[in-house]
Amino acid sequence: MEQDPTDFDLPSVIDNALMLVRELPGRRGIALGREIDVHVGMIRGDERKVKQVLLNLLSNAQKFTPEGGRIDVRAAVNEGLVEVSVADTGVGIAPEDREKVFEEFRQVGTADKKVEGTGSG
Numbered sequence: 001m002e003q004d005p006t007d008f009d010l011p012s013v014i015d016n017a018l019m020l021v022r023e024l025p026g027r028r029g030i031a032l033g034r035e036i037d038v039h040v041g042m043i044r045g046d047e048r049k050v051k052q053v054l055l056n057l058l059s060n061a062q063k064f065t066p067e068g069g070r071i072d073v074r075a076a077v078n079e080g081l082v083e084v085s086v087a088d089t090g091v092g093i094a095p096e097d098r099e100k101v102f103e104e105f106r107q108v109g110t111a112d113k114k115v116e117g118t119g120s121g
Contacts, residue, residue: 008047010082011036014073017054021062030065033072040075043082057086064090 018032025032054073061071069089076083093101 003046004048005044005046007042007044008050010040010043010050010075010084013047013051014054014075014084017051017058018073020055021058024062025065025071028062028065029068030062031070033070035072035074035076037076039077040082054084054086061086061088061090064088066090 014034014036018034022032024030058071058073065071065088071086071088074085074087
């Protein structure tokens with residue numbers, strides 16, 4: 001996988017991703033939370049790929065979070081590295097399926113949990 005590392009402001013990228021997905025959760029009564037450690041700022045990485053990963057995670061969170069639920073994005077410095085997480089109050093992934101989610105074009109869970117999508121989320 002080819003990368004294009006640059007220096008960019010991670011909090012701005014997170015805010016931009018949240019702004020892009022804000023409409024659907026708002027219509028479904030899903031709260032969006034944002035918690036960014038004050039030590040998180042400029043990082044070096046492939047900004048485009050970081051944005052895409054964030055949007056994919058947020059898209060999945062929207063699909064699987066029930067009405068009235070919550071989606072939280074957090075960024076913090078952990079042992080000298082920046083850790084970004086997206087958590088939601090959706091059904092989650094069964095322990096036996098967790099390794100499978102890293103397989104290309106794979107969706108896990110039972111049929112009643114599957115949701116139509118583009119396959120990119």
